[in-house]
Amino acid sequence: MKQFPVIFGGVFATFALSFIGLAMVPQLQIGNLQPFVDEDAGDIYPINAGGQAAQGRKVYIAEGCVACHSQQVRDEQMGADLARGWGDYKFPRRTVARDYIYDQPVLLGSMRTGPDLTNIGSRQSNPMWHYLHLYSPRYVTPGSIMPPFRFLFEKRKITGQRPDDALDLTGVEAPEAGYAIVPKPEAKALVAYLLSLDHSHALKEAGEAEPAAAAQPATSK
Numbered sequence: 001m002k003q004f005p006v007i008f009g010g011v012f013a014t015f016a017l018s019f020i021g022l023a024m025v026p027q028l029q030i031g032n033l034q035p036f037v038d039e040d041a042g043d044i045y046p047i048n049a050g051g052q053a054a055q056g057r058k059v060y061i062a063e064g065c066v067a068c069h070s071q072q073v074r075d076e077q078m079g080a081d082l083a084r085g086w087g088d089y090k091f092p093r094r095t096v097a098r099d100y101i102y103d104q105p106v107l108l109g110s111m112r113t114g115p116d117l118t119n120i121g122s123r124q125s126n127p128m129w130h131y132l133h134l135y136s137p138r139y140v141t142p143g144s145i146m147p148p149f150r151f152l153f154e155k156r157k158i159t160g161q162r163p164d165d166a167l168d169l170t171g172v173e174a175p176e177a178g179y180a181i182v183p184k185p186e187a188k189a190l191v192a193y194l195l196s197l198d199h200s201h202a203l204k205e206a207g208e209a210e211p212a213a214a215a216q217p218a219t220s221k
C-alpha cells in the first residue's frame with residue numbers, strides 16, 4: 001500500500017493534464033471568439049441568420065440531413081475539399097472556428113454520402129432548384145441516391161391562380177391537371193436555411209485567400 005500515493009498521483013495527473021490540454025486550453029483559445037467587425041467598411045461576419053433560416057436548421061436536424069452531408073471545408077493539405085468546389089467561389093478557403101460561433105449545435109457531420117453543404121447557398125442560390133431537388137432529387141440530378149423528401153410538400157387543387165411557389169414539374173413528376181405541388185412551411189424554412197449557408201468572407205485565420213475561381217461543383221445546375 002506504500003505505492004498508493006504514487007498511483008493515485010499518477011492517475012490524478014493524467015486526468016488533470018488531459019482536462020487542461022483538451023478542454024481548458026481550447027476554451028481559452030477559441031471559447032470567446034467574436035464576429036469579425038470592420039467598422040469602417042460596415043462589414044460584420046458571421047451574421048446570426050435567425051428567423052426562417054433558424055427554423056429551417058431545426059428541420060435539417062430533424063430530417064437527419066447531417067447523416068449524409070458535412071459542413072466543414074478542410075485545408076488543402078488535409079483533403080481535396082477546395083478542389084471539389086466546396087469552399088466559397090469568391091474566397092475559396094477552409095472553414096475555421098469563427099464560422100461556427102452562432103451554430104448551436106454545430107452540424108459538422110462525419111459522413112459525405114452527398115456533397116459538403118458549407119457554401120451551398122452561394123453555389124446554388126435558386127430556391128426553386130432546392131424545392132425540386134428535395135421533392136425529387138433525380139428530377140434535377142439524374143442518378144441521385146439522395147432520398148426524396150416529398151412529405152415536406154403538399155398537393156393542392158388550383159382554385160383561381162396557380163400558386164407562385166408551385167413546383168415547376170413536367171413529365172412523370174407533374175401532378176394531374178388542375179393540381180399543383182407546393183412546399184409546406186417546413187420546406188420553405190429548410191430552403192431558407194440552405195440558402196443561408198454561405199461563408200463568402202475572407203478571414204485572416206483561414207489564410208488570406210485571394211478572390212479566385214474555384215473548381216465548379218459537379219452536381220450544381
Ligand code: HEC
Pocket residue numbers: 060063064065066067068069113114115116117120123124137138141144145146147149190194217219220
Ligand atoms: C442518404 C443520404 C442523404 C440524405 C439523408 C440527404 N442527402 Fe442531400 N444529397 C445526397 C447525395 C448523394 C447528393 C448528391 C446527388 C444530388 O445532387 O442529388 C445530395 C445532394 C444534396 C444537395 C446538392 C448539393 C450540391 O452541391 O449540389 C443538397 C442541397 C442536399 N443534398 C440537401 C439535403 C438536405 C437538406 C437533406 C435533408 C432534408 C439531405 N440532403 C439529405 C445524399 C443525401
